[in-house]
Amino acid sequence: MSTLTALARVQAVAAGVAQPIATVRHVHLAERPMVVVPLTLAGEANAPLAAMVGADPDAPRLLIVPEPRNRDLRFAFAAELAAALLPYIDAHCGETELVAADRGREVRHRYRDAPQVLVPNTASVSFLRLLGRSTRFRRTDGAHAVHPSVPLLGQWLTFLAERAEYPGSSLLVAMTEALALHWATGQSALEDQNLAALLGWIDPPPGRSGAEAAALAEDPAVWPPAGPLTDPEFDRTRLAPAIAEYQAAADERARRRAYATLEELLRSQLAPTWELMWRGVARLRRLPPGERVANRWAVDRTAFTEYADYVRSGESRPQPRRDGAVAAAQRLDRWERAQASYAAQRAYDDPLVLADYRLTGEAFAGVVTAAQPDRVDDRGKRPVLRPRIEVVTEDWMPLRPGAVVYSPARPRQRATVVSVTPRDGATAVVLELAGGMGRSLTAPPGSVPAVGEWVAYTTLTDEYRPPAAFPAPEETPWTHGGPPVGDELTEQDADEDWS
Amino acid sequence: MYRAGVVNPVRSAQRSETGGCDARGWLARLRGPLPPHRHTARTIAALTRNPGCHRRALLDSAGVDKQRLARQVGFPARVGQSPFAIARSAAFAAQVTADGGAELLRLARERLGLTISEARYVDLRRPDHPLAAAGVEAQAADRAAEAAPLEDAYAATRATISDAVRRGDAGVLLDHPTLRLEVAGQPAYLEPGPLALAAEGRHHVITIKSFAILDGQADPAKVSAAAIESAVYVLALRHLLADIGHDAELVSPEVLLVCPRDFSNQPTAAVLDVRKQLGVLRRQLARMARVEALLASLPPDLTFDLAVDAEGVPTRPPEELAAALRSVAARYTPECLAVCELAYFCRQEAAGTTAALGRSVQEQLGGVESVETVLGLASGRLTPQDEQAEVAALLRAAARLRAEALSAAAPRTEEQSEVRRP
Numbered sequence: 001m002s003t004l005t006a007l008a009r010v011q012a013v014a015a016g017v018a019q020p021i022a023t024v025r026h027v028h029l030a031e032r033p034m035v036v037v038p039l040t041l042a043g044e045a046n047a048p049l050a051a052m053v054g055a056d057p058d059a060p061r062l063l064i065v066p067e068p069r070n071r072d073l074r075f076a077f078a079a080e081l082a083a084a085l086l087p088y089i090d091a092h093c094g095e096t097e098l099v100a101a102d103r104g105r106e107v108r109h110r111y112r113d114a115p116q117v118l119v120p121n122t123a124s125v126s127f128l129r130l131l132g133r134s135t136r137f138r139r140t141d142g143a144h145a146v147h148p149s150v151p152l153l154g155q156w157l158t159f160l161a162e163r164a165e166y167p168g169s170s171l172l173v174a175m176t177e178a179l180a181l182h183w184a185t186g187q188s189a190l191e192d193q194n195l196a197a198l199l200g201w202i203d204p205p206p207g208r209s210g211a212e213a214a215a216l217a218e219d220p221a222v223w224p225p226a227g228p229l230t231d232p233e234f235d236r237t238r239l240a241p242a243i244a245e246y247q248a249a250a251d252e253r254a255r256r257r258a259y260a261t262l263e264e265l266l267r268s269q270l271a272p273t274w275e276l277m278w279r280g281v282a283r284l285r286r287l288p289p290g291e292r293v294a295n296r297w298a299v300d301r302t303a304f305t306e307y308a309d310y311v312r313s314g315e316s317r318p319q320p321r322r323d324g325a326v327a328a329a330q331r332l333d334r335w336e337r338a339q340a341s342y343a344a345q346r347a348y349d350d351p352l353v354l355a356d357y358r359l360t361g362e363a364f365a366g367v368v369t370a371a372q373p374d375r376v377d378d379r380g381k382r383p384v385l386r387p388r389i390e391v392v393t394e395d396w397m398p399l400r401p402g403a404v405v406y407s408p409a410r411p412r413q414r415a416t417v418v419s420v421t422p423r424d425g426a427t428a429v430v431l432e433l434a435g436g437m438g439r440s441l442t443a444p445p446g447s448v449p450a451v452g453e454w455v456a457y458t459t460l461t462d463e464y465r466p467p468a469a470f471p472a473p474e475e476t477p478w479t480h481g482g483p484p485v486g487d488e489l490t491e492q493d494a495d496e497d498w499s
Numbered sequence: 500m501y502r503a504g505v506v507n508p509v510r511s512a513q514r515s516e517t518g519g520c521d522a523r524g525w526l527a528r529l530r531g532p533l534p535p536h537r538h539t540a541r542t543i544a545a546l547t548r549n550p551g552c553h554r555r556a557l558l559d560s561a562g563v564d565k566q567r568l569a570r571q572v573g574f575p576a577r578v579g580q581s582p583f584a585i586a587r588s589a590a591f592a593a594q595v596t597a598d599g600g601a602e603l604l605r606l607a608r609e610r611l612g613l614t615i616s617e618a619r620y621v622d623l624r625r626p627d628h629p630l631a632a633a634g635v636e637a638q639a640a641d642r643a644a645e646a647a648p649l650e651d652a653y654a655a656t657r658a659t660i661s662d663a664v665r666r667g668d669a670g671v672l673l674d675h676p677t678l679r680l681e682v683a684g685q686p687a688y689l690e691p692g693p694l695a696l697a698a699e700g701r702h703h704v705i706t707i708k709s710f711a712i713l714d715g716q717a718d719p720a721k722v723s724a725a726a727i728e729s730a731v732y733v734l735a736l737r738h739l740l741a742d743i744g745h746d747a748e749l750v751s752p753e754v755l756l757v758c759p760r761d762f763s764n765q766p767t768a769a770v771l772d773v774r775k776q777l778g779v780l781r782r783q784l785a786r787m788a789r790v791e792a793l794l795a796s797l798p799p800d801l802t803f804d805l806a807v808d809a810e811g812v813p814t815r816p817p818e819e820l821a822a823a824l825r826s827v828a829a830r831y832t833p834e835c836l837a838v839c840e841l842a843y844f845c846r847q848e849a850a851g852t853t854a855a856l857g858r859s860v861q862e863q864l865g866g867v868e869s870v871e872t873v874l875g876l877a878s879g880r881l882t883p884q885d886e887q888a889e890v891a892a893l894l895r896a897a898a899r900l901r902a903e904a905l906s907a908a909a910p911r912t913e914e915q916s917e918v919r920r921p
C-alpha cells in the first residue's frame with residue numbers, strides 16, 4: 001500500500017465511489033475469456049459442490065455435484081469441467097507465429113492467442129490449484145479409473161494456478177485482484193475481497209453511493225458469497241436438506257426431482273456472481289490497455305505454447321507434488337525477475353503508478369530547461385555522443401550524482417545524474433544521456449528531450465536480467481538435501497485415498 | 500485512549516475512596532443479572548488479537564454476551580459454522596480417537612520422539628455433556644449453565660492426571676479433559692478440550708483439527724489459529740500441574756497437531772511449538788487481570804445489562820446500549836470483522852477514520868486519524884499543527900502528484916483508445 005493509494009482510499013470515502021489508481025489497464029483481457037465460478041463444500045479439503053462455467057455471458061454452464069462427499073461424483077464433476085475447459089484451451093492451439101528465442105540463436109513457434117480463465121477471487125484460484133492437485137495423478141485404468149480427461153484437466157489447472165503466482169501473468173486472473181489493481185475503494189483491502197462489495201464501490205447502481213452498494217453487498221441473503229465457500233446459513237437451511245433429500249430418494253423419479261431442486265438452489269447462489277464477473281470484465285475493458293500489456297501477454301503465450309506442446313507430445317507427466325531444491329530456487333529466481341520487471345513496466349505505462357515512485361524519491365518529473373543535444377565527450381579513445389539536459393522538478397529529489405535513471409518515453413536511453421541543485425524551491429537536475437541515439441555523433445531528432453518538454457525519469461528498469469546459475473538437479477548440494485531420490489511419482493499417487 | 504468527556508477524575512477518585520469498587524462487583528454490574536458468558540479456548544485465543552481494544556477487554560472481563568449485545572444494538576455478527584464443517588470435524592475426531600487412540604499414539608511416537616508402546620486411554624467425557632450429541636450450537640446454552648458440573652469435571656481431570664503422575668504410569672491418554680483457566684478473575688472451563696498425553700514424565704497437548712495437511716503444507720491462517728488455541732490448553736494444563744504441586748514446565752510447549760492427510764481421512768501430524776503464543780497469551784491475561792485500571796475511568800452508572808424479560812427477550816433500548824458501548828473506547832481494525840462479535844458496531848462507529856481503512860492505510864497517511872483531516876491537509880485547506888508539518892507536506896505532495904497524473908492521463912487515455920481501436 002503506497003501513500004498515493006492510501007490517499008485515494010480516503011478520497012473514495014469522501015466521494016462515495018472508488019477512485020482510480022491506474023490510468024491504463026495493466027491486465028490483458030482476452031476477447032473471449034472463460035469465466036469459472038466454483039463452489040466447494042465447507043469442511044472438506046477440496047470437495048467441489050458446483051461451478052458456473054463459460055465464455056458466453058448469456059450461456060453459462062452449470063455443473064453440480066449432488067453429493068460432494070461421494071468420490072465418484074466428484075470425478076464425474078471433474079470430467080464435466082474438463083469437457084468445458086479443455087476444448088476452450090485446445091481452441092487456442094491453432095495459428096502460430098515465429099519468434100526469435102535464445103537471443104536470436106533459435107526460432108520457435110508460438111500460438112497467436114492463449115486461453116484466459118477468470119475466477120472471482122484468490123480463494124477460487126486456490127480451489128482450482130487444489131482441484132488440479134487432486135486430479136492430475138488419477139489413473140484412467142484400474143480400480144479407481146477416471147475419465148481420461150480428468151488427469152489432463154489436473155495438469156492444466158496446475159499449470160494455470162502456477163502461472164497465477166507469476167507477477168504480471170494474465171492466464172488465470174482473480175477478478176478482485178484485477179479490479180483492486182485499478183481502483184481504490186473507501187473500505188479496507190480485507191473488505192475488498194468481497195467481489196460484490198468491491199464492484200459496489202467501483203460501479204454503484206444508479207441512485208446509490210459506493211458505500212451503500214457495498215453495505216448491501218455484505219448481506220449474503222442479497223448477494224450470496226462469490227465462493228468458493230457458501231454462506232453457512234444457506235448450508236444449514238437450504239443446502240443440507242436438499243442434499244439429504246437427494247440421498248434419501250427412493251427411486252429414479254425422486255432422485256431426478258431432488259437433483260433439479262439442488263440445481264436451482266446452486267444456480268441461485270452462482271448466478272449473481274456470474275453477473276458480477278461480466279460486469280467486472282466490462283468495467284476493465286473500458287480502460288485502454290497499457291503499452292507493455294501485450295509484451296507480458298506474449299510471455300504468457302510462450303509459457304502456454306511450451307506447456308501445450310509438452311502435453312500434446314503424449315509424453316507429459318503430471319507436475320510433481322513439490323518442487324525439488326533446484327526447481328524451487330529456479331522458480332523463485334524467475335518470480336523475482338518477473339516481479340521487478342512487472343513493477344517497472346507498470347510505472348512506465350502509467351503516470352499514476354509512476355507517481356508512487358515520484359513520491360518516494362525513486363522517480364522525478366519536470367520540464368527540460370536546457371539541452372545540449374550534440375554534446376560530445378572526447379576524453380576517451382574515441383569521441384562519443386553524450387548529450388546533457390537540465391530538468392527542473394518540484395518532486396522530492398534524494399538521488400545523488402552518479403545515479404542512473406531511465407525515462408518511460410525513451411527506455412533504451414541511460415541517463416546519469418550529473419548534478420542536483422536547489423533552485424527557487426524546486427530542484428534543477430543535470431542528466432547526461434547515453435544510448436538510444438544511433439551511432440553517429442549527431443543525435444537524431446526526438447532522441448534527446450527538447451527544451452520545454454515534460455519528462456519523467458526513474459531508477460526502475462526493465463532491462464533484461466539473465467537467470468541466476470543453478471546446478472543440475474542431480475548435483476543438488478547436500479546442504480539442500482542432495483540429489484532428489486528416484487522418481488517422485490509412484491503408483492500410490494494414483495491410488496490416493498479420497499474421503 | 501478514552502474519549503474526552505468520558506473520564507471524570509473526580510468521580511473516579513470518589514469511587515476508589517469508598518472502596519466499593521472491587522472489580523468483581525463492578526464487572527457483575529456491567530454484565531447485569533445474566534450469568535457470565537463462558538470463555539472457550541477460541542474466545543480466549545481471540546483475546547490476543549487486537550489486545551489494545553479496551554471495549555473488548557472490558558466486555559470479555561465482565562463476561563458480557565457480545566453476540567446478543569451486538570444483535571440488540573442492531574449490528575449482529577455474521578458468525579456460524581456450516582453444518583458440513585461441524586459434521587466433518589466431529590467425524591474426524593471420532594475416527595482418530597477410536598480404538599483407544601492407538602492411531603494418535605502412533606503419531607505421538609513418530610513426531611514427539613516417544614518410545615512408549617501403549618498408553619491407558621481414559622475418556623473423561625461428561626455423559627450429560629450437551630456437546631456429546633448436539634454439536635457446537637449447544638455451546639451457547641452450555642456456557643450460560645452453572646459452573647458446578649464443570650468444576651466437578653475439572654476435578655475429575657485433575658484427579659486422573661494426579662493419579663497417573665503419582666503412580667508413574669508409563670502413558671495416559673486423556674480424551675475430553677476439562678481444563679480451567681482464570682480469565683479476568685473468572686474461571687473459564689475449557690472443554691471439550693484437546694487430548695492430553697502424559698508419557699515418559701512429560702505432558703503433551705494433542706489438538707485435532709479437520710483442515711487438511713496437503714503435501715506437507717496447510718493453510719497458514721488455520722495453523723496459526725490452531726497454535727494459539729493450543730497455547731490456551733498448554734497454559735491451562737500447566738496451571739493444573741501447578742495446582743497438584745508439580746512442575747508446570749513438565750507440560751511441553753510442543754503441541755501435536757493432528758489433521759487429515761491430503762484429500763483422505765487418514766490422520767497425519769505435525770509438531771507446533773507454541774512458546775511465542777504462550778507469551779502473548781500470558782501478557783494479555785495479565786492485562787485483563789488488571790481490569791481495575793480500566794474500571795476506574797468509567798461512568799459509575801455504566802451497564803450493559805440487556806434487561807431481559809421473563810421470556811428471555813432483551814428490553815433495553817438499543818440507543819441506550821449503544822451509548823453505553825460508546826463510552827468505552829474501541830480500537831477497530833478491519834481484522835476485527837473475522838474475530839469479534841461487536842465488529843460491525845465498531846466499524847460503523849469508526850466510519851470516517853483512517854483506521855477503518857486498515858492499519859497500513861493509516862500508517863501510509865502518517866498516522867492521521869480522520870479522513871477529514873487527511874483531505875484538509877492534502878488540499879492545504881487545513882493549516883497543519885506543528886507536529887503535523889511533515890505529514891502535511893507528504894500529503895500535499897501526494898495530492899499534487901495524483902492530480903497531475905490523472906489530468907495528464909485524461910487526454911492521453913482517449914487518444915490511446917482511438918489508436919488502439921482496430
